[in-house]
Amino acid sequence: MGARLLFRAIIMGPPGSGKGTVSERIVKTFGLKHLSSGELLRTNLRNETEFGLLAKSFINEGKLVPDAAITRIILHELKEMHQSNWLLDGFPRTLRQAEELHKVYQPDTVINLNVPFETIKKRLTSRWIHPGSGRVYNVEFNPPKITGIDDVTGELLIQRNDDKPETVTSRLQAYEELTQPVLEYYRNKGILEVFSGTETNKIWPKLRAFLGKKLPPLS
Numbered sequence: 001m002g003a004r005l006l007f008r009a010i011i012m013g014p015p016g017s018g019k020g021t022v023s024e025r026i027v028k029t030f031g032l033k034h035l036s037s038g039e040l041l042r043t044n045l046r047n048e049t050e051f052g053l054l055a056k057s058f059i060n061e062g063k064l065v066p067d068a069a070i071t072r073i074i075l076h077e078l079k080e081m082h083q084s085n086w087l088l089d090g091f092p093r094t095l096r097q098a099e100e101l102h103k104v105y106q107p108d109t110v111i112n113l114n115v116p117f118e119t120i121k122k123r124l125t126s127r128w129i130h131p132g133s134g135r136v137y138n139v140e141f142n143p144p145k146i147t148g149i150d151d152v153t154g155e156l157l158i159q160r161n162d163d164k165p166e167t168v169t170s171r172l173q174a175y176e177e178l179t180q181p182v183l184e185y186y187r188n189k190g191i192l193e194v195f196s197g198t199e200t201n202k203i204w205p206k207l208r209a210f211l212g213k214k215l216p217p218l219s
């Protein structure tokens with residue numbers, strides 16, 4: 001078997017910076033596999049797994065889930081994807097997580113969505129999700145066809161428990177204290193690419209052009 005050249009990317013950015021929205025576009029355009037730590041956690045919460053029960057209070061208080069637990073489950077999922085190009089979303093969020101990941105996989109690029117906190121706070125209070133699929137809507141940006149109803153299944157949309165203003169403040173604090181140092185970590189490795197702005201539709205063409213130089217688009 002010949003050596004494989006696989007592309008591994010990480011997408012970072014504060015809560016509500018558009019990681020999920022942009023990841024969906026990257027997946028559609030370039031066909032990477034997407035792993036979102038937040039999605040994985042919410043699935044575990046819904047299914048009341050041991051991991052979900054452990055994580056619940058941290059998530060609801062806007063705190064990060066302990067490093068050992070999240071790292072174990074993410075590395076396990078990545079093992080299942082070892083033959084694919086992938087995009088990791090929401091992990092790593094601490095230096096410890098980044099170091100553990102680096103022992104196993106060295107990302108080709110780390111995309112940072114640099115969106116101001118003021119922009120984000122507004123977005124999160126108008127975010128609605130379909131809990132079954134993780135589909136994300138926004139009252140202003142991408143509203144569902146019928147208010148409160150998922151376009152695909154017709155089921156009810158909900159607001160995330162941790163999108164309450166008080167919890168958003170703790171999440172932004174956790175981001176500043178624990179996650180910003182991870183950006184420095186990757187900047188020092190020379191693989192950090194920063195995309196700044198307040199609108200996903202303006203950031204996306206730049207990001208697509210950047211990735212297009214590294215990856216062929218799906219035909």
Ligand SMILES: Nc1nc2c(ncn2[C@@H]2O[C@H](COP(=O)(O)OP(=O)(O)O)[C@@H](O)[C@H]2O)c(=O)[nH]1
Nearest residue numbers: 016017018019020021123127137138141199200
């Ligand atoms: N107003 C506005 N909302 C956006 C924009 N981009 C994404 N959103 C919405 O903002 C919320 C947060 O985006 P999401 O992709 O879930 O961010 P994540 O938390 O970083 O994964 C969602 O409700 C999105 O639909 C934008 O450019 N403008």
Ligand SMILES: Nc1ncnc2c1ncn2[C@@H]1O[C@H](COP(=O)(O)OP(=O)(O)O)[C@@H](O)[C@H]1O
Nearest residue numbers: 015016037038058059063064065070090091093
């Ligand atoms: N890598 C991680 N380390 C620790 N906790 C995490 C991690 N990823 C997600 N979480 C937990 O899940 C919550 C939701 O994460 P996520 O869906 O990525 O939301 P957002 O980017 O909008 O904050 C976080 O506030 C945190 O409690």
